[in-house]
Structures are given as C-alpha cells and as structure tokens.
Amino acid sequence: MRIGVPKEIKNHEYRVGLVPSSVRELVAHGHEVVVETHAGYGIGLDDDRYEAAGATILSTPEEVFATADMIVKVKEPQPVEIARLRPGQILFTYLHLAPDLEQTKGLIDSGCIAIAYETVTDAHGRLPLLAPMSEVAGRMSIQAGAHCLEKAQGGNGMLLGGVPGVAAANVVILGGGVVGTNAARMAMGLEAKVTIFDMSLHRLYELDMQFGATLNTIFSTRDAVEEYVMQADLVIGAVLVPGAAAPKLISRDMVSRMKRGSVLVDVAIDQGGCFETSKPTTHAEPTYIVDEVVHYCVANMPGGVARTSTFALNNATLPFTLSLADKGWRQALYDNAYLKEGLNVHEGRVTYKAVADAHGLPF
Ligand code: NAD
Numbered sequence: 001m002r003i004g005v006p007k008e009i010k011n012h013e014y015r016v017g018l019v020p021s022s023v024r025e026l027v028a029h030g031h032e033v034v035v036e037t038h039a040g041y042g043i044g045l046d047d048d049r050y051e052a053a054g055a056t057i058l059s060t061p062e063e064v065f066a067t068a069d070m071i072v073k074v075k076e077p078q079p080v081e082i083a084r085l086r087p088g089q090i091l092f093t094y095l096h097l098a099p100d101l102e103q104t105k106g107l108i109d110s111g112c113i114a115i116a117y118e119t120v121t122d123a124h125g126r127l128p129l130l131a132p133m134s135e136v137a138g139r140m141s142i143q144a145g146a147h148c149l150e151k152a153q154g155g156n157g158m159l160l161g162g163v164p165g166v167a168a169a170n171v172v173i174l175g176g177g178v179v180g181t182n183a184a185r186m187a188m189g190l191e192a193k194v195t196i197f198d199m200s201l202h203r204l205y206e207l208d209m210q211f212g213a214t215l216n217t218i219f220s221t222r223d224a225v226e227e228y229v230m231q232a233d234l235v236i237g238a239v240l241v242p243g244a245a246a247p248k249l250i251s252r253d254m255v256s257r258m259k260r261g262s263v264l265v266d267v268a269i270d271q272g273g274c275f276e277t278s279k280p281t282t283h284a285e286p287t288y289i290v291d292e293v294v295h296y297c298v299a300n301m302p303g304g305v306a307r308t309s310t311f312a313l314n315n316a317t318l319p320f321t322l323s324l325a326d327k328g329w330r331q332a333l334y335d336n337a338y339l340k341e342g343l344n345v346h347e348g349r350v351t352y353k354a355v356a357d358a359h360g361l362p363f
Helices: 020-028 047-052 061-067 101-110 131-148 178-189 201-214 222-231 252-257 267-271 301-335 353-359
Strands: 002-005 032-036 056-058 070-072 090-093 113-116 170-174 193-198 215-219 234-237 263-266 287-290 293-296 343-346
Touching: 002 061, 020 032, 020 047, 020 301, 032 047, 032 061, 047 056, 056 061, 070 301, 090 301, 101 343, 101 353, 113 301, 131 178, 131 234, 131 263, 131 267, 131 293, 131 301, 170 178, 170 222, 178 193, 178 201, 178 234, 178 267, 193 201, 193 222, 201 215, 215 222, 222 252, 234 267, 263 267
Parallel strands: 002 032, 002 070, 032 056, 070 090, 090 113, 170 193, 170 234, 193 215, 234 263, 263 293
Antiparallel strands: 113 343, 287 293
C-alpha cells in the first residue's frame, strides 16, 4: 500500500502523522511511504530523516493526496484537504465529527473511508488513541500551573514544592483519570501537597494503591470540592463525563472566594470546561484573570509540546496503521472490532451512531 503523510496546515499545528521510525516499520512491511516536504520540520524531523527511513519526499500536498491509498494525519482535514480526498481512499486521523457538520458533509461527499483516532476503543472500553494526548495534557497542566503561579503571570508567587523551611503549594486535581493521574505524578514529583478528587470509589482505591500516603484521595462532593478549592494554590480541572459537557464543579461565586493569586488550569475546556469562569484560550494568549484568580484554558495543550505529542501519538497509532496497510481496511476492521469503532464515514455514509445522531443523518 502507498501511505501519504501531508504537512499539517491548521494554524500552529506542528505535529505530524508519522515519525521516521514509523515510516521505517511500514517500509519493512513492504509498503511505500510518501511524505510532504517539511512535514516534520517544525519538530526537528527534517526531510533527510524521512528519506533515511525509506520515505519519498514530495514537494506538494496535491501529490501526496493524489498518490496515496491511505492518508495518515493528526488534525481533522481542512476544507482544502477534504477536496483532495477521493472515493475509496483511507483517511486515518483525529476527526471529532460530532460538532462539525461541514466536515462531516465534506467527508461524505468525498467517498473516502474515514477512520477517527478518537473513537477507536480497547478491551477495557478505553480510548487508546486519545490517552496519549491526555497523558501529555495532564503532565503539562502542572508545568503550566507552576508558571502561572509566578508573580509576573498574576500568580501568588509560590514555588510548587516550597524549599526547606517554607511550605509547599496546595494542588487540587478534580478528576482522577488519565489527565488527573499524570498531573498528580508531576505535582508530587515537584513536592507539592496534592489532593485528587474522583466520583469513582474504585478509581480512588486504585490511586491510593498506586501512590500511597503521598497522595490525598477525596470522594468528589460539592462540599469537599468547595472546602479544598478555598485552600488551593493550583486547581487542575480534569473531569470527563463521556458523551456530555463537563460538569461545572467550581462556580463563579467560589472563584470570587478563592485565594488571591491562585491558579485554575481547566484541561477539560475542550468539553466546555469544569469551572464556570472558563473560556477557551490559545497558546499565544493562554491566560486571563477573573477576581484575581489566574485562568489557563488552552483547548489544545498537546500542540504546545508537538514533538513529544507526535511521538506519543505514533506509539499508539502505529499498530493500527500497520494493520490497515498490511490487510487493507476491510480485513483490518473485520479482524479488530476495536479498530472498527473508529470507522466514522464509509463511502458516502456516516457509520458512527453518535455522529449521525448529532447531525440528524441516516445511520
Ligand atoms: P478520563 O475519563 O480518563 O478521566 C476523567 C475522570 O473524571 C474519571 O475518573 C471520572 O470518574 C472523573 N469524574 C467525572 N465526574 C467527576 C466529578 N464530578 N468529580 C470528580 N471526578 C469526576 O478522562 P481524561 O482522559 O483524563 O480527560 C479529562 C479531560 O481532559 C477530558 O475532558 C478531555 O477531553 C480533556 N483533555 C483536554 C486536553 C486539552 O488540550 N485541553 C487534552 C487532553 C484531554
């Protein structure tokens, strides 16, 4: 099969669908890989690295789309890219079609076979191709929060871990899933005092067993959240209710009563955010201040560490990419029901119920 990797064209997107080591694996399986020039340039993956791995460099996206049987990307295709897709061509990337009617219609009209990273599942019902980005965002949330606590950013001027003789900061993490667990690891590593909330007792049990006495685990009730948030220097919003908007765990009134210069990092902003005062921000202008509380609400945090994110994503996607290339999409999806969950659009029809329902389209 011929696999094509175009350069991402969304604003400030530096990730790339395949890293050179993934190219080498595909080539070793007998496939041909074409990569658009400078596709990985922004994260230090120059064309010569791809050529050394066995890829052919093409100078335009048109050539990549025209020659490839399967396109491997990171972000959802932009209108100009959708226009380049053709019937029967496989598209393997993040799509997030439910809120995006225009893209959904475009993919239907293209006749392509669109397989979305975000709906591929695993044997535990988890989302293995979303998890790497949650790991990145969780770890990054503490880095971002620590920076926001600095005076110049509007913070209260506390170092997360304190120093000998000076108290460490209180970090409160709402949600003990992938984001929350990774945030907790980082915050504990920096020697902050860390409390994590979840509504799942089982999850709190697992966290307690994993981290022991250094992590304070608390069952999530309005009372408990309010009590801890009032004492917090840094709060990380990391809740997820699958298929629903994030619950608002911190009200505007609570924000107004928080400590002056404390920091809220709302990782759940991509699901609407779990603080009432949250609104999406960008890497260019990541923060704003409400009632002297610094808010960091960047909707695509992993894009800020595009190099790490690209490698993390490739580790998760490569087995599926290889399977699609080796077997063809029909057999690969037939053999793997979890990969089949990724099929969102198939030759002119929506094949993922939640997307069809969201747009009132036949399923
Ligand atoms: P996850 O499913 O692994 O974990 C979510 C956790 O929240 C679960 O353990 C659940 O029990 C818990 N929860 C639900 N309601 C709660 C409540 N009221 N109180 C306390 N805990 C509650 O999800 P995840 O992968 O950790 O993702 C968390 C959020 O981060 C999602 O909204 C995801 O979309 C978002 N995210 C954002 C970015 C970004 O760049 N901003 C990147 C990755 C993920």
